[in-house]
Amino acid sequence: MTYTKGLEGIVAAETKVGHVDGGKGQLIYRGHWAKDLAIHYTFEEVAYLIWHDSLPNSKELAELKERMKKERKLPSYILTIMDNLPQNTESMSVLRTCISALGDSSYSWPPTIDQAIKLTSITPTIIAYWFRKQNGLDYIAPNENLDHVANYMYMITGEVPTQNSVKSLSAYFVLTIEHGMNASTFSSRVVSSTESDMVSAICASIGAMKGPLHGGAPSGVIDMLEEIGSEDNIEPWVREKLENGQKIMGFGHRVYKTHDPRAEALKVVSEQIAGSDNWFKLILQIEEVTLKLLREYKPGREIYTNVEYFAAAVMKSINLPADLFTPTFTASRIVGWTAHVLEQSADNRIYRPESHYTGLIPEAVK
Numbered sequence: 369m370t371y372t373k374g375l376e377g378i379v380a381a382e383t384k385v386g387h388v389d390g391g392k393g394q395l396i397y398r399g400h401w402a403k404d405l406a407i408h409y410t411f412e413e414v415a416y417l418i419w420h421d422s423l424p425n426s427k428e429l430a431e432l433k434e435r436m437k438k439e440r441k442l443p444s445y446i447l448t449i450m451d452n453l454p455q456n457t458e459s460m461s462v463l464r465t466c467i468s469a470l471g472d473s474s475y476s477w478p479p480t481i482d483q484a485i486k487l488t489s490i491t492p493t494i495i496a497y498w499f500r501k502q503n504g505l506d507y508i509a510p511n512e513n514l515d516h517v518a519n520y521m522y523m524i525t526g527e528v529p530t531q532n533s534v535k536s537l538s539a540y541f542v543l544t545i546e547h548g549m550n551a552s553t554f555s556s557r558v559v560s561s562t563e564s565d566m567v568s569a570i571c572a573s574i575g576a577m578k579g580p581l582h583g584g585a586p587s588g589v590i591d592m593l594e595e596i597g598s599e600d601n602i603e604p605w606v607r608e609k610l611e612n613g614q615k616i617m618g619f620g621h622r623v624y625k626t627h628d629p630r631a632e633a634l635k636v637v638s639e640q641i642a643g644s645d646n647w648f649k650l651i652l653q654i655e656e657v658t659l660k661l662l663r664e665y666k667p668g669r670e671i672y673t674n675v676e677y678f679a680a681a682v683m684k685s686i687n688l689p690a691d692l693f694t695p696t697f698t699a700s701r702i703v704g705w706t707a708h709v710l711e712q713s714a715d716n717r718i719y720r721p722e723s724h725y726t727g728l729i730p731e732a733v734k
């Protein structure tokens with residue numbers, strides 16, 4: 369039997385949903401380059417592709433959009449739950465709780481695409497409701513005239529977003545919709561392999577996504593940008609962290625040992641939108657200095673800028689508050705999770721790896 373810490377190098381499933389080639393810096397969704405999809409297709413089109421294994425024709429797309437619009441509204445019991453949660457509950461915990469509460473018998477095994485559509489459609493409304501409540505703002509109901517990403521922004525700000533902002537956030541949504549056998553996706557597949565319901569699987573994924581080493585990095589990147597503040601402070605700040613053995617948020621990836629294609633695509637999109645804004649210049653300067661210092665302190669480790677770094681750039685360009693970064697990541701990745709749950713259920717075998725016991729062995733019974 370083989371043991372590798374963190375299951376590195378172990379193939380845990382066969383999938384047609386997506387493929388990450390970390391060595392080549394490639395990301396494929398159902399036979400398409402993720403980068404191209406992010407530039408040429410909308411969130412709904414790519415979600416359809418991920419669930420159905422083909423891009424939609426115009427009728428299928430229109431039907432999906434209509435279905436999603438119908439499923440955005442929050443049932444009153446979900447509003448009651450949120451209104452009774454302690455004000456200091458983190459938004460990922462609120463999301464996990466509300467998604468869990470949605471899991472009535474209509475979500476029982478086996479999982480379906482319709483369940484996936486329902487969970488994907490309602491997630492942004494839960495996030496936006498809690499965000500506005502925590503900030504003392506009134507709830508903004510979904511806008512029937514807006515598609516998924518634009519409506520998400522609308523429910524947060526109360527304003528119909530500009531085309532540039534929608535383009536930028538849509539690119540982020542598409543580029544983070546799926547990413548192979550990462551911790552949260554693996555969690556859904558494990559739960560689903562017990563023939564538990566889709567809601568339980570998604571709750572496990574949200575729990576995994578909440579951890580700072582997985583989905584929490586963009587907030588860490590923004591904190592870092594704010595702490596560094598100016599060009600002069602970049603090198604001393606990064607050096608101090610590396611001297612103390614700390615990790616720099618937004619750099620490094622378990623799989624990509626070359627450029628992260630998602631970071632590259634988001635860098636292009638944010639360059640188009642942010643142009644020569646001062647904060648964006650600082651982001652580029654911090655990237656350059658950090659990469660140089662990582663080569664110095666961690667020679668041969670192949671650490672590059674990851675998706676979270678430029679996700680922070682996109683979110684800053686559209687003024688999305690840092691508190692919403694991980695929930696927003698969740699709002700896109702839920703498509704990938706649900707597709708994996710569907711795939712797992714179609715050809716299931718319960719996960720049951722072994723463990724290597726390193727404890728004491730009691731004396732043999734006499």
Ligand code: COA
Nearest residue numbers: 581582585614615616617618619620621622666669674676
């Ligand atoms: N800053 C500084 N050093 C880093 C680093 C970072 N962001 N990422 C990796 N390293 C170093 C580690 O300290 C380690 O050095 P060592 O060999 O001297 O001990 C080496 O690179 C390998 O690190 P390891 O943690 O084993 O890599 P991993 O592949 O298991 O981890 C991450 C990947 C993502 C967990 C890690 O890079 C990280 O914590 N990054 C910051 C958080 C982040 O941006 N997460 C979002 C990912 S999309």
